Structures are given as structure tokens and as C-alpha cells.
Amino acid sequence: MAFTDIAGQRFGRTVAVERTGEKRWGVYIWRCICDCQTEHSAAVNSLRSGLVKSCGCLAAETAGALAKTHGQYGTPAYKVWDGMMQRCGNPNNTGYKRYGGAGITVCERWRDFANFLSDMGERPKGLSIDRIDNTRGYEPGNCRWATSRQQRMNQSVPTITLEQASAIRSMRAATGWGPKRISEDLGVSRGAVSGVLYLGNLA
Numbered sequence: 764m765a766f767t768d769i770a771g772q773r774f775g776r777t778v779a780v781e782r783t784g785e786k787r788w789g790v791y792i793w794r795c796i797c798d799c800q801t802e803h804s805a806a807v808n809s810l811r812s813g814l815v816k817s818c819g820c821l822a823a824e825t826a827g828a829l830a831k832t833h834g835q836y837g838t839p840a841y842k843v844w845d846g847m848m849q850r851c852g853n854p855n856n857t858g859y860k861r862y863g864g865a866g867i868t869v870c871e872r873w874r875d876f877a878n879f880l881s882d883m884g885e886r887p888k889g890l891s892i893d894r895i896d897n898t899r900g901y902e903p904g905n906c907r908w909a910t911s912r913q914q915r916m917n918q919s920v921p922t923i924t925l926e927q928a929s930a931i932r933s934m935r936a937a938t939g940w941g942p943k944r945i946s947e948d949l950g951v952s953r954g955a956v957s958g959v960l961y962l963g964n965l966a
Contacts, residue, residue: 769793769807775816777805787865787950789926795854803854809863819853839886844879847892847901861950870902883908897952898924923955931959 769779776798783804785792790806797803797818809815850862851869861867873879882903883892893909894901927949934945942956949956 767807769810774810774813776821777803777810777815777817779807779810787860790866792864804864805854806864806866808866809852809868812868814852814863814868815854816852819849819855839888840880840883841876843886843892844873844876848874851901865950868900870900872903873901898927923951923959927951927955928959931956935960 777795779793781794783792801818803818805815849856850858890908893914899905942953946953946956
């Protein structure tokens with residue numbers, strides 16, 4: 764992927780300062796500074812697409828405003844939606860590295876909770892949101908309400924790219940790490956890592 768210099772460019776409340784030198788799945792990571800003076804990092808595609816506009820403070824304010832508007836704050840569906848938005852758009856979220864930082868995005872339509880609820884419906888008891896194709900983001904047609912067993916089965920036979928498989932092999936060769944450590948570092952399911960290392964998936 765060609766390098767695009769975005770130093771000094773503003774994206775909502777945040778300004779890109781410098782490229783960190785880190786890449787995740789071929790996407791450059793930038794050090795940024797928010798208007799609230801909080802420093803954070805974000806993937807260049809998340810900044811340019813508008814998914815990341817602050818250090819996370821804007822997402823918190825937006826969530827509060829939406830809660831007042833649609834009256835759904837605290838419902839099961841809203842909690843799922845909020846978690847999805849935080850993982851993909853808030854660099855301070857603990858899951859950001861494996862989602863937004865790895866290029867997983869929320870489609871434009873679903874950034875509005877009302878649209879998400881219209882497409883997915885209320886969350887059935889005992890089920891959680893699952894991406895059918897783990898290489899794609901959260902969007903209509905790629906998400907379902909699934910049991911934990913269904914999600915485990917989906918993760919056990921994941922679809923990954925050739926670039927991801929190459930990154931797994933390269934990290935194994937350079938570090939000697941096992942599937943668990945590689946999975947945590949690259950944000951790929953442990954089943955995918957094991958498949959590449961031991962079963963020759965995407966050889």
C-alpha cells in the first residue's frame with residue numbers, strides 16, 4: 764500500500780502528527796493529538812473514512828446524545844451497537860487494536876443506531892453479534908445474531924487473506940512464538956493462526 768502523508772491534517776477533533784512506523788495488515792498507524800489534548804494512535808484508513816474523529820471523547824458524547832434521542836440507551840441492542848462502535852472507532856478501547864486498528868470498520872449506515880436496529884432487530888436473549896466473514900466489517904448481510912457455539916465454529920474455520928497468512932508465518936519465523944501469542948499480537952483468531960502454521964492453510 765502506497766504511503767500517504769497525512770501529517771498535520773485534521774480529522775474531526777483530532778490531528779495526525781506523525782507516522783509511528785507500525786503497520787497492521789498493511790495499514791499505517793499514526794500518532795494523533797485530540798483537541799482535548801489527549802494523544803492517541805489510529806489507523807490511517809480509520810481516520811480518512813471518518814470512523815475515528817477523536818481520542819474517544821466524541822464517541823462518548825455522541826452516545827449520550829443518541830441515548831436521549833432514541834430512548835434505547837441500556838437496551839441489549841444498544842449495548843451491542845455501542846460496543847461495536849467503541850471497538851472500531853475508539854482508540855482507547857481495549858479491543859481497538861484487534862478491530863479498528865486492524866482495519867475492521869462499521870459501515871456508514873450502521874453508524875446510526877436507528878439503522879442498525881432496523882436491520883438487525885432486537886438482540887435475542889443469549890445471542891450476540893457475529894461477523895459471518897471475519898475479514899469484512901460490520902455491515903448488513905455480514906452480521907447475524909449467533910450463539911457462542913456458532914461464533915466459536917465461525918472462528919475455527921476463519922477466512923483470512925494471503926497477506927495475513929504471510930504475516931503469521933513471518934512473525935513465527937522471527938520470534939518463534941506460538942499461536943496464542945501471535946493471535947494476540949496480530950489480532951487474528953487463534954484458530955486461523957494454527958491453521959496457517961500447522962495445516963498449511965493458504966500455503
